[in-house]
Amino acid sequence: MKRALLAAIVMAALPVAAFAQTCESPTSLHPQLGGTFTGTTCGGQSGIPLGGAVAAHPSVVYQFTYNNSEAGNITLTGAEREIVIAANCTSAPLTGVAPGGTLNLQGVPGITNGQNYLLIVTSDSGLPTTTPPRCGEFSWGYTALPVALQSFSVE
Numbered sequence: 001m002k003r004a005l006l007a008a009i010v011m012a013a014l015p016v017a018a019f020a021q022t023c024e025s026p027t028s029l030h031p032q033l034g035g036t037f038t039g040t041t042c043g044g045q046s047g048i049p050l051g052g053a054v055a056a057h058p059s060v061v062y063q064f065t066y067n068n069s070e071a072g073n074i075t076l077t078g079a080e081r082e083i084v085i086a087a088n089c090t091s092a093p094l095t096g097v098a099p100g101g102t103l104n105l106q107g108v109p110g111i112t113n114g115q116n117y118l119l120i121v122t123s124d125s126g127l128p129t130t131t132p133p134r135c136g137e138f139s140w141g142y143t144a145l146p147v148a149l150q151s152f153s154v155e
Helices: 002-013
Strands: 037-039 062-064 073-079 083-085 094-097 102-104 117-123 137-143
Touching: 037 062, 073 094, 073 117, 094 102
Parallel strands: none
Antiparallel strands: 037 137, 062 117, 073 102, 073 137, 083 094, 083 117
């Protein structure tokens, strides 16, 4: 009993990136809620094909459903990290953003309202593959657009 409780406490304290966040089991999120997400790509999935633009370095995979009425900006921090938005792990990326850059989801070419997409945090694809592959900490923040007033009446 004590071991089970201790294990549950330890697991709850681990960062989200410590759990499998791969193409087969991405972490589901609703980025329209806004907030900051942190983790490490170390231990993530390597070699994601992305339509031939292989993410050779360890990567962390999130899944979200795009909602154009709530979309906002994603800002990434973390040395050598980049974010890629793709329909799935085998399709070509729709867009990406480098550290310090801002990505407006509403401006992503080909993104469709109500469809699922992947947000992949990886190391800069321009960096050479090393042994072990490059990995490290990251942080990305999502700022949702404010809610728009749809109708208003005074009685």
